[in-house]
Amino acid sequence: MKVFYFTATGNSLHVAKSIGGELYSIPQMLKEKRHVFEDEAIGFVFPCHGLGIPRLVIDFMQKSQFAAKYFFAVMTYGNKAAAGLNHLAKIGKNTGICFNYTNEILMIDNYLPLFKIEDQLTKEGSKNIDEQLERIVSDIFTKQTKITQKGIATTAVSRVIYKLFTKHNYDKGDKNFIIKDNCNGCKVCEKVCPKSNIEVEGKPGFLHKCDVCYACIHHCPQRAIHLKSERSSARFINQNVKLKEIIDANN
Numbered sequence: 001m002k003v004f005y006f007t008a009t010g011n012s013l014h015v016a017k018s019i020g021g022e023l024y025s026i027p028q029m030l031k032e033k034r035h036v037f038e039d040e041a042i043g044f045v046f047p048c049h050g051l052g053i054p055r056l057v058i059d060f061m062q063k064s065q066f067a068a069k070y071f072f073a074v075m076t077y078g079n080k081a082a083a084g085l086n087h088l089a090k091i092g093k094n095t096g097i098c099f100n101y102t103n104e105i106l107m108i109d110n111y112l113p114l115f116k117i118e119d120q121l122t123k124e125g126s127k128n129i130d131e132q133l134e135r136i137v138s139d140i141f142t143k144q145t146k147i148t149q150k151g152i153a154t155t156a157v158s159r160v161i162y163k164l165f166t167k168h169n170y171d172k173g174d175k176n177f178i179i180k181d182n183c184n185g186c187k188v189c190e191k192v193c194p195k196s197n198i199e200v201e202g203k204p205g206f207l208h209k210c211d212v213c214y215a216c217i218h219h220c221p222q223r224a225i226h227l228k229s230e231r232s233s234a235r236f237i238n239q240n241v242k243l244k245e246i247i248d249a250n251n
């Protein structure tokens with residue numbers, strides 16, 4: 001089994017690791033231009049972004065060829081996944097992937113413009129993440145077939161919000177980032193960026209091809225990178241994932 005993942009703060013990597021099999025980082029596959037894959041089962045794990053699928057994941061699916069008997073996908077999200085998985089089914093259809101199983105898992109929300117991480121962490125217990133994960137891992141292990149689908153109204157709203165989200169954030173989203181004076185040029189931001197969008201020469205410079213995953217902000221050891229409009233300065237990394245794993249996934 002091959003599992004392709006994209007993660008900024010480790011939630012999706014934690015899920016991918018729990019599912020098991022051979023793990024492949026999507027940003028790495030894109031950078032290495034590796035696009036032909038075959039196995040008895042192939043899966044994708046990634047976060048919900050703007051009620052839809054992150055551009056990087058779509059790009060990878062569109063550029064690649066996959067052969068498998070069983071296709072699955074798990075989308076991690078923090079508050080409302082809405083019709084994100086309908087979006088995935090559509091992309092799958094256009095790229096020749098017919099999913100056998102899709103599911104979503106409610107985890108900590110790392111979206112800094114809307115949520116305070118400290119509030120999110122107090123809700124962690126009530127989200128029953130371990131139980132959700134156990135069910136999903138068991139479903140995949142036993143090759144269950146189940147597609148998560150939302151209704152027409154939810155799908156229509158999700159589509160509109162996703163369009164607005166991508167229009168207002170992709171590429172130029174890094175113009176909303178501020179570097180504080182305590183930045184010591186350690187280059188962690190450069191190393192965790194899945195888009196190679198950051199070059200540190202003394203301080204980080206942004207190249208305006210940003211996918212607004214916020215990995216650079218969450219992983220900055222100095223907490224020196226901020227959003228102009230963030231709800232708090234608290235940051236998040238999934239406790240089951242180490243910074244080195246995020247760096248390795250993007251280099």
Ligand SMILES: Cc1cc2nc3c(=O)[nH]c(=O)nc-3n(C[C@H](O)[C@H](O)[C@H](O)COP(=O)(O)O)c2cc1C
Pocket residue numbers: 006007008009010011012013046047048049050051052076077078079080081107108109110111112212213214238
């Ligand atoms: C740019 C961005 C957009 C997001 N949009 C949504 C969303 O529409 N719905 C939601 O429930 N969570 C949303 N989130 C939260 C993430 O989906 C969630 O925290 C996810 O588990 C993070 O996964 P990761 O740690 O693997 O990056 C968003 C996060 C970011 C950074």
